[in-house]
Amino acid sequence: MKIVVTGGRGFLGTHVCNSIQRQGGSPVAIGTADGDLKNPFVAHTLLREADTIIHLAADVGGLGYLRDRSGSSFHDNHQMGLNVIAAACEGAASRLILAGTPCAYAADCPLPLRETALRVGVPSGDTAFYAFAKLATSHAAEALCPPHGVAVTTFIPSNMFGPHDNYAPHRSHVAAALLRKAIIARTVGESTFEVWGDGSATRDFVYVTDVADMIALLAVNPHPSHAGQTFNLASGQETSMRQLAGVIADVVGDVQPSFTTEKPVGYTHRVMSIAHARETLGYHPQTDLSDGLRQTHAWIHDSGLQRQWLAESLAEPGPPHLIPLTERRRHAG
Numbered sequence: 606m607k608i609v610v611t612g613g614r615g616f617l618g619t620h621v622c623n624s625i626q627r628q629g630g631s632p633v634a635i636g637t638a639d640g641d642l643k644n645p646f647v648a649h650t651l652l653r654e655a656d657t658i659i660h661l662a663a664d665v666g667g668l669g670y671l672r673d674r675s676g677s678s679f680h681d682n683h684q685m686g687l688n689v690i691a692a693a694c695e696g697a698a699s700r701l702i703l704a705g706t707p708c709a710y711a712a713d714c715p716l717p718l719r720e721t722a723l724r725v726g727v728p729s730g731d732t733a734f735y736a737f738a739k740l741a742t743s744h745a746a747e748a749l750c751p752p753h754g755v756a757v758t759t760f761i762p763s764n765m766f767g768p769h770d771n772y773a774p775h776r777s778h779v780a781a782a783l784l785r786k787a788i789i790a791r792t793v794g795e796s797t798f799e800v801w802g803d804g805s806a807t808r809d810f811v812y813v814t815d816v817a818d819m820i821a822l823l824a825v826n827p828h829p830s831h832a833g834q835t836f837n838l839a840s841g842q843e844t845s846m847r848q849l850a851g852v853i854a855d856v857v858g859d860v861q862p863s864f865t866t867e868k869p870v871g872y873t874h875r876v877m878s879i880a881h882a883r884e885t886l887g888y889h890p891q892t893d894l895s896d897g898l899r900q901t902h903a904w905i906h907d908s909g910l911q912r913q914w915l916a917e918s919l920a921e922p923g924p925p926h927l928i929p930l931t932e933r934r935r936h937a938g
Contacts, residue, residue, distance in 0.1 A: 686742030763839030804847030
């Protein structure tokens with residue numbers, strides 16, 4: 606069985622490919638270096654021989670990134686989705702697994718968010734256009750793929766975090782962004798790191814391998830009951846930004862969060878039900894927030910990202926006192 610993972614060298618894709626290998630599969634990871642999925646010919650060429658396609662590729666980032674690119678976030682992600690669907694229908698695929706987004710749930714959906722609520726109300730706010738693209742892709746696949754013998758499953762991960770995340774300031778999601786801020790603050794001798802909002806907004810944070818293992822299971826051991834289904838893959842635990850920032854402060858050490866109330870926070874409260882995935886797939890997340898953040902912090906240290914971030918801070922304009930004297934001398938040569 607040939608399993609092709611779009612976005613297979615990205616954050617979630619890396620973990621999905623590793624998990625597929627652990628479960629006995631041989632995934633083929635494709636990324637931007639292999640071609641632009643917005644080009645239908647490229648998508649067809651890359652995917653035509655796949656038995657199973659896992660579509661993770663996306664142009665996505667944090668709240669600010671999506672707010673500033675609302676038009677392209679819809680067009681580019683929707684175009685990629687349609688091209689992947691066409692390639693699945695025209696090629697050898699019998700299964701298409703799509704990544705959705707929790708942004709697709711309307712602001713007034715009752716909590717915890719359940720998959721049945723996706724067809725009630727519409728997305729809103731700064732992430733709405735990205736959410737519309739992901740929703741439209743899943744709906745199109747559900748209509749177009751079955752007549753071609755392609756079973757479709759959509760999963761919706763909550764706020765993932767973990768090793769290999771995107772920590773770039775304008776592309777990172779909240780857990781990655783706060784980890785980077787806290788680590789840099791501690792490294793340069795600052796006592797606080799910035800957190801947008803007053804800390805009361807809530808999210809559902811899930812460790813990336815818990816999501817990746819379930820996606821791999823859907824690919825390696827498919828079952829007819831998965832076809833046409835959408836599954837939330839989350840922790841099922843509501844965590845406030847104040848709680849998240851507090852755990853990050855404990856993990857990093859010697860820093861405390863500083864809340865900036867004039868910054869946007871998106872939806873005020875979010876938590877997802879995992880009952881459907883638990884009952885149908887046997888899904889049980891294994892890693893809690895504290896353990897996951899400690900594992901992520903260790904990976905950041907071992908991978909050298911901390912040194913890279915420090916070098917980037919040195920290259921940015923700003924008060925020289927923010928950089929420890931020993932570091933200023935070393936980087937000055």
